[in-house]
Structure formats: C-alpha cells, structure tokens
Amino acid sequence: MGVAVFAAGYLLSPEGTGPTPAIAAANGVTFPPLGQLEHYTTVRRGVTREHMLTSRAALDAIKAGRPVPVGTHVVLVDYQSDVLTRYLVAQKMGEGIDDWQYQWFWPDQSIKADENIAQCYACHQRSRRERQFMFTFGDALSFDGSPPT
Numbered sequence: 001m002g003v004a005v006f007a008a009g010y011l012l013s014p015e016g017t018g019p020t021p022a023i024a025a026a027n028g029v030t031f032p033p034l035g036q037l038e039h040y041t042t043v044r045r046g047v048t049r050e051h052m053l054t055s056r057a058a059l060d061a062i063k064a065g066r067p068v069p070v071g072t073h074v075v076l077v078d079y080q081s082d083v084l085t086r087y088l089v090a091q092k093m094g095e096g097i098d099d100w101q102y103q104w105f106w107p108d109q110s111i112k113a114d115e116n117i118a119q120c121y122a123c124h125q126r127s128r129r130e131r132q133f134m135f136t137f138g139d140a141l142s143f144d145g146s147p148p149t
Contacts, residue, residue, distance in 0.1 A: 027101040027103060028091075028093060029089055029090075029091045029093075029102065029103035030073075030091065031089065031103075031105055031109045032053075032073035032075060032089065032091075034077075036055065037054055037073065037075060038054060038055065038059060038143070038145075039052070039148060040052055040053065040054060040136070040139055040140050040148065041139035041140070041143065041148050042148045042149065043136065048078070048079070048080060049078075049079040049082070050076050050077065050078055050079070052075070052076060052136050052140075053075040053077065054068075054072060054073065054074045054140065055069075055072055055073065057069050057072070058072040058074070059140055059143055062137065062140045067092075067095075067097065068092055069092065070094060070095060071091070071092060072091065072092040074090045074091075074134060075087055075088070075090075076088040076089075084107045085107065086104060086105060086107065086112070087104075087105040087106075087109070088102070088103075088104055088105075089102065089103045089104075089105060090102050
C-alpha cells in the first residue's frame with residue numbers, strides 16, 4: 001500500500017491510551033470532495049498506480065513544519081491495470097498527533113464496511129508518526145504545484 005492512507009477507523013481503547021483498530025463502519029471518516037484536493041504524487045509498482053491527493057492547506061502546513069489541519073483528508077486513489085479499484089482515505093479527526101482515522105471506499109464511494117483496519121494502523125501508526133503518518137510525506141513536502149507524471 002502506498003501512503004498514508006487508508007482503510008478504516010479506530011476507537012479509543014478503554015484506558016484512553018490510544019487507538020484500537022475497529023471495522024470500517026465504526027468511524028467518522030467522510031469521503032472528501034476530490035475536485036478540491038491536490039494530486040501531489042503518483043506511486044507506481046507493477047500494475048499498481050496510486051494517485052495521492054490532499055488539500056492545499058495540508059500541503060502548506062507540511063511545508064511550514066506544522067501539523068495538518070483537523071479535517072484534512074489524504075486520499076490514495078488505487079488503480080490496478082488502469083482500472084479504479086478503491087479509495088483509501090485517512091482523515092485527521094482532532095488536534096492530537098495520533099488523531100487519524102482510516103476508511104476504505106469502493107469506486108462508487110460507498111464504504112467497504114467489513115474491512116479490517118488493523119493493517120492500516122499497524123503500518124502508519126507504528127512507523128510514520130514524525131511524518132504525519134504519511135508514507136509520501138517527502139513527496140508532499142517537495143510538491144511544487146506541478147501535476148505529477
């Protein structure tokens with residue numbers, strides 16, 4: 001999986017110590033207005049092509065060394081052999097550094113409700129904290145506004 005994003009949500013653990021993975025339907029991630037997001041990089045691996053999108057405000061915050069704003073969406077648009085397969089969406093839900101939730105959407109923008117998101121948290125929350133949980137943080141940081149190829 002490419003970036004930051006994406007495949008469901010979390011609930012706070014009973015102790016309040018952090019995220020506990022949950023099934024996709026249990027979170028508040030919304031499908032973003034794709035036309036308002038910037039396509040800041042493309043990741044290619046074999047037949048997989050992933051377009052990465054986020055808001056101009058998020059890109060500006062990253063460049064300034066600040067946390068992205070609450071409500072930010074980071075979207076992985078997943079193509080397999082040039083066919084749109086899914087959208088993986090991460091959304092910043094609160095002010096805390098760990099306040100990200102993930103969701104998996106079908107091409108028709110409906111939620112894949114039975115997706116187990118433990119794998120999203122296992123990778124993003126474990127290894128990308130200093131990079132706002134984004135695997136394409138460096139690409140976001142260096143994005144100059146030119147369309148990626």
